[in-house]
Amino acid sequence: xxxxxxxxxxxxxxxxxxxxxxxxxxxxxxxxxxxxxxxxxxxxxxxxxxxxxxxxxxxxxxxxxxxxxxxxxxxxxxxxxxxxxxxxxxxxxxxxxxxxxxxxxxxxxxxxxxx
Amino acid sequence: xxxxxxxxxxxxxxxxxxxxxxxxxxxxxxxxxxxxxxxxxxxxxxxxxxxxxxxxxxxxxxxxxxxxxxxxxxxxxxxxxxxxxxxxxxxxxxxxxxxxxxxxxxxxxxxxxxx
Numbered sequence: 028x029x030x031x032x033x034x035x036x037x038x039x040x041x042x043x044x045x046x047x048x049x050x051x052x053x054x055x056x057x058x059x060x061x062x063x064x065x066x067x068x069x070x071x072x073x074x075x076x077x078x079x080x081x082x083x084x085x086x087x088x089x090x091x092x093x094x095x096x097x098x099x100x101x102x103x104x105x106x107x108x109x110x111x112x113x114x115x116x117x118x119x120x121x122x123x124x125x126x127x128x129x130x131x132x133x134x135x136x137x138x139x140x141x142x
Numbered sequence: 143x144x145x146x147x148x149x150x151x152x153x154x155x156x157x158x159x160x161x162x163x164x165x166x167x168x169x170x171x172x173x174x175x176x177x178x179x180x181x182x183x184x185x186x187x188x189x190x191x192x193x194x195x196x197x198x199x200x201x202x203x204x205x206x207x208x209x210x211x212x213x214x215x216x217x218x219x220x221x222x223x224x225x226x227x228x229x230x231x232x233x234x235x236x237x238x239x240x241x242x243x244x245x246x247x248x249x250x251x252x253x254x255x256x257x
Contacts, residue, residue, distance in 0.1 A: 031185075058242035069249035070186075070232065077242060118185055123242050130176055131245055133185035 029053070031134035033119050039140045040109055048104045048137045052121030059102050060120045060131060061094060070118065076102060109141045144169045146233050146248035154254045155223045163218040163251045165233030175216040176234040176245060177207055186232060192216060203227070223255045 032051045040046050052059050061073040072086040076096040087093070091110075096102040106113055116136040123129030145168045155161045167173055174193055178186040190201025197209045207218045216233060230252050234245035 060244050070247045072244050072246075075242075075244045083244065120186075129242065130188045130191055132188065133178075135185045 031119055031121055031132050033117075033134040033137050035137060036135065037138045037140075039142060042111060042141055043108055045105065045107045046109055046139065048106075048117050048139070050102045050104070050119030050121075050134060052100065052102070052119070053132055054100075056121035056123060056132075057099065058122045058129075058131075059096055060122075061102070061104050062118045062120070063115045064118055064136070065115045073104070073117075106139075109139075111141045114139055114141045144173075144235050144237055144246045146235050146246055148231075148233055148248035148251045150251050151249075152252045152254065154256060157225055157255050157257050158222050161220050161223040161227070161253065161255070163231050163233075163253060165216045165218065165248060166214050167216060167233070167235045168214065169235055169237050172238040174236045174238055175207075175209060176236075177201065177205070177216075177218050178232045178234065178247075179203075180230040180232065180250075182229075189218070189231075223253075225255045225257050228253055228255045 034049045059076040062070040064070050074084045074094050078099050079096050091107045094104045116138050118133055118136045120131035120133045122131045147166045149164055176191045177189040179189050180186045189205050190199050192199045192209045200206045205220050207216050209216050230250045232250050233248040236245050
């Protein structure tokens with residue numbers, strides 16, 4: 028079956044512009060996660076959804092970042108007024124149906140470059 | 143709070159030699175433990191997980207990991223390294239019975255296998 032997909036794969040934007048990043052999770056997965064990875068470094072957790080609710084938004088770096096999930100499926104991460112420090116690879120993952128020690132399945136990421 | 147430590151930023155090993163990538167964890171209860179691999183310009187791929195039972199877990203591509211509760215470790219091992227194993231490796235933890243909460247990742251260890 029299809030894995031997690033993300034679009035666009037690459038995005039170059041000018042400082043100050045808004046961007047939207049999209050994630051399509053594996054069908055039936057109830058949990059969805061956003062992470063950020065800078066220059067092949069570690070993963071920085073941003074936000075996670077269970078269904079359409081976000082129990083944990085603790086990783087969002089500032090109020091310029093927001094995310095939503097509709098229909099328990101697709102999620103969009105929006106960055107307003109982008110800054111150069113927002114440049115990174117944004118990774119989405121999904122997991123499980125409910126409970127259980129399910130691993131997270133990752134998409135290929137969106138590489139964001141803010142010029 | 144949960145945390146994962148990968149004490150080595152970089153591990154170098156000759157092709158054909160055994161490899162070990164170290165991971166220690168800290169949780170306030172019993173953990174589920176995971177290993178992921180990231181090849182260049184790709185998302186993270188799941189390798190293996192420890193849930194319960196046998197402390198030695200076997201996963202993809204000939205990798206295995208040993209859960210050691212007394213040392214709070216979950217080191218990744220392979221008996222004979224291949225050049226194609228060169229990648230970034232992440233250890234992750236989730237507290238048991240915490241549902242689909244996000245995995246907590248270590249900072250990653252870059253493995254370089256030299257021919």
